[in-house]
Amino acid sequence: MTAFGPDFVWGSATAAYQVEGAASEGGRGPSIWDVFSHTPGKTLNGDTGDVAIDHYHRMREDVALMAELGLGAYRFSISWPRVQPGGRGPLNAAGVAFYSDLVDTLRRYAITPVVTLYHWDLPAELQETGGWTDRETAYAFAEYARLMARELGDRVDLWTTLNEPWCTAFLGYASGVHAPGITDPVAALQAAHHLNLAHGLATSAIRGELGPDAKVAVTLNTHVNRPADPDDPGDVDAVRRVDAVGNRIFLDPMLRGKYPQDLIEDVAHLTDFSFVREGDTALIHQPVDVLGVNYYCTGIARAYAADSGGDRETSTTHGDSAHSPWVGADDVELPPVPGPHTAMGWNIDPDGLVELLLRLDREYGVPLMVTENGAAFDDQAGADGIVHDTDRIGYLYGHIDAVRRAREAGADVRGYFVWSLFDNFEWAYGYERRFGIVRVDYDTQKRTPKDSARWYAELVRTGVLPAAEAPAPVM
Numbered sequence: 001m002t003a004f005g006p007d008f009v010w011g012s013a014t015a016a017y018q019v020e021g022a023a024s025e026g027g028r029g030p031s032i033w034d035v036f037s038h039t040p041g042k043t044l045n046g047d048t049g050d051v052a053i054d055h056y057h058r059m060r061e062d063v064a065l066m067a068e069l070g071l072g073a074y075r076f077s078i079s080w081p082r083v084q085p086g087g088r089g090p091l092n093a094a095g096v097a098f099y100s101d102l103v104d105t106l107r108r109y110a111i112t113p114v115v116t117l118y119h120w121d122l123p124a125e126l127q128e129t130g131g132w133t134d135r136e137t138a139y140a141f142a143e144y145a146r147l148m149a150r151e152l153g154d155r156v157d158l159w160t161t162l163n164e165p166w167c168t169a170f171l172g173y174a175s176g177v178h179a180p181g182i183t184d185p186v187a188a189l190q191a192a193h194h195l196n197l198a199h200g201l202a203t204s205a206i207r208g209e210l211g212p213d214a215k216v217a218v219t220l221n222t223h224v225n226r227p228a229d230p231d232d233p234g235d236v237d238a239v240r241r242v243d244a245v246g247n248r249i250f251l252d253p254m255l256r257g258k259y260p261q262d263l264i265e266d267v268a269h270l271t272d273f274s275f276v277r278e279g280d281t282a283l284i285h286q287p288v289d290v291l292g293v294n295y296y297c298t299g300i301a302r303a304y305a306a307d308s309g310g311d312r313e314t315s316t317t318h319g320d321s322a323h324s325p326w327v328g329a330d331d332v333e334l335p336p337v338p339g340p341h342t343a344m345g346w347n348i349d350p351d352g353l354v355e356l357l358l359r360l361d362r363e364y365g366v367p368l369m370v371t372e373n374g375a376a377f378d379d380q381a382g383a384d385g386i387v388h389d390t391d392r393i394g395y396l397y398g399h400i401d402a403v404r405r406a407r408e409a410g411a412d413v414r415g416y417f418v419w420s421l422f423d424n425f426e427w428a429y430g431y432e433r434r435f436g437i438v439r440v441d442y443d444t445q446k447r448t449p450k451d452s453a454r455w456y457a458e459l460v461r462t463g464v465l466p467a468a469e470a471p472a473p474v475m
Contacts, residue, residue, distance in 0.1 A: 003404050003464055009112070009415030010460040011073030012066070012437070013372055015119040015163070017049045018424040020079060022056035026094040029085025031121035032131065032172075033427075036179035047430025053422055053440045056098065063105045065438065065447060066421070069457040073112035075371060075417050076102070077119035077163065080144055087123035087140050096151050103155045112157045114371075114417075116219065117145050117202065119163040120172075120179065120427075127180050132168060132191035132198075135275070142201035149209040157215060160371070161202045164221040164294060165195040165250055167318075170325035177319035177428055185327040189267060190275050196253045200284035218254060219292030219371045222247050222360065224352040225299040228335065234303030241266055241329040242301050255364045257285030267328035290414070291360065292371035295353045295399070297337070297346035304333040317346060319428055342395070343376040343433055350398035357406035357413055367412045373399050374419035376426070376433040379450070387439050387450035390469050396452060397468030400459070418456060422447065 017033045037048040055062055066074055080087065082095035103113045118141065126137050149159065162168075171178035174188035182188075203216045223246040227235035244263035252260050258281055264273055299317065317334075318325055326332060337347040353373070360368055375395040379387045400416060407413050423436035431442055437453040440446070458466045 011417040012421035013075035013417040016077045016079035017121045019055040021052040021054045023050045027092040029081040030124040031081045032179040044430035049425045067109040070460045075114040077116035081123040087126040116160040138198035141198040142205045145202035146205035149206045160217045161199045175321040175325040183323040203286040215289040217290035221294040225301045228302035238301040238332040253284045294372035298349045298352035350402040353402040357411045361411040369415040372419040392452040393468045
């Protein structure tokens with residue numbers, strides 16, 4: 001008797017800008033991440049995705065490695081500026097050919113292609129007119145989605161519109177630690193709405209092109225925050241505030257057809273939400289087949305008294321900035337969470353994943369997949385050239401067991417994708433933080449499966465969790 005049934009999807013995930021490289025080849029145009037990473041001081045060590053791990057040229061050997069590990073699915077993103085360099089107009093044939101070849105290669109190995117249409121790499125030309133603060137970007141995205149659905153058609157099993165729109169809106173436009181590096185809370189709220197609109201329009205466009213049975217998803221990095229003192233009404237309200245701007249700002253319009261009233265009241269001193277036009281929420285509220293859940297860690301929230309004389313504590317989970325991504329929650333503190341931690345400084349808490357999956361199942365009633373989960377550790381290759389990453393194996397064991405527990409408690413969770421298949425460009429952290437279950441030597445581009453890859457392959461083969469040690473604390 002296996003812990004996971006034969007229909008459970010086991011996969012791994014990557015993102016185009018993090019792995020592809022070939023930044024100026026094959027007609028690809030620049031993205032906001034090209035511009036951001038080439039701006040001095042924006043990324044660790046000035047690292048960029050110009051070469052990344054050269055997946056653009058090594059795609060076939062990478063897919064063969066996926067097959068060797070027995071992966072049932074591969075979640076990858078399409079680089080919008082590779083297939084439509086300016087974000088509008090005709091498609092770039094060379095860019096489309098790359099993804100068509102990737103999809104066909106996956107299918108030859110019986111690996112299910114799971115496409116993400118947007119994983120943060122907005123065509124730079126669209127940013128010149130406001131990026132996601134410009135309503136027209138949502139319509140441009142829907143047309144791009146329609147064109148890619150036409151090109152790849154029924155060879156793709158699941159279309160994911162957006163990956164982590166919270167990061168796009170609030171790290172990109174509020175705290176400024178992600179591209180395009182803007183620090184304007186109202187712009188962040190506008191971006192969030194236009195991302196919601198883009199999701200709804202794209203979902204309709206995909207089904208308009210492929211028919212009503214086309215499978216469409218969206219992936220959110222839904223946050224799990226707990227009150228510092230559950231008996232303190234101020235701390236409980238602090239959690240409500242960050243839940244509104246961290247989770248329900250996307251969940252509610254996408255899955256319920258309306259924005260949370262408490263969110264609108266929380267940000268009333270910033271905006272009257274007039275950027276939401278009549279009929280927008282109906283456009284956003286399209287049926288989805290799967291809600292993707294990206295989960296890494298938990299947080300603590302508590303009320304902050306400005307007259308206390310102390311500095312407001314703000315967790316650096318999402319990067320250092322003088323500007324908070326938690327728009328409308330200026331009276332909330334997010335103190336550091338006790339360990340153990342990963343190399344990202346993120347706490348390790350599998351129970352939070354159980355809590356999240358059960359909440360999403362209970363409150364929104366949509367099928368779930370864990371579309372990202374994994375950990376960065378200070379990997380070191382042993383004398384045999386292999387990374388013996390018992391800490392990562394322990395992390396994966398705890399979180400996959402959390403999926404099992406959530407399923408046994410009734411949550412409709414249908415798949416798990418480990419982040420990431422390969423070490424790669426970790427956004428503002430450059431190449432220092434390694435998430436992969438496959439090691440990449442950035443000098444030679446040699447791929448070497450870590451112990452965690454072999455462990456995961458055994459899990460995929462049997463559907464039963466192999467033994468593992470718990471991760472050691474990282475201070």
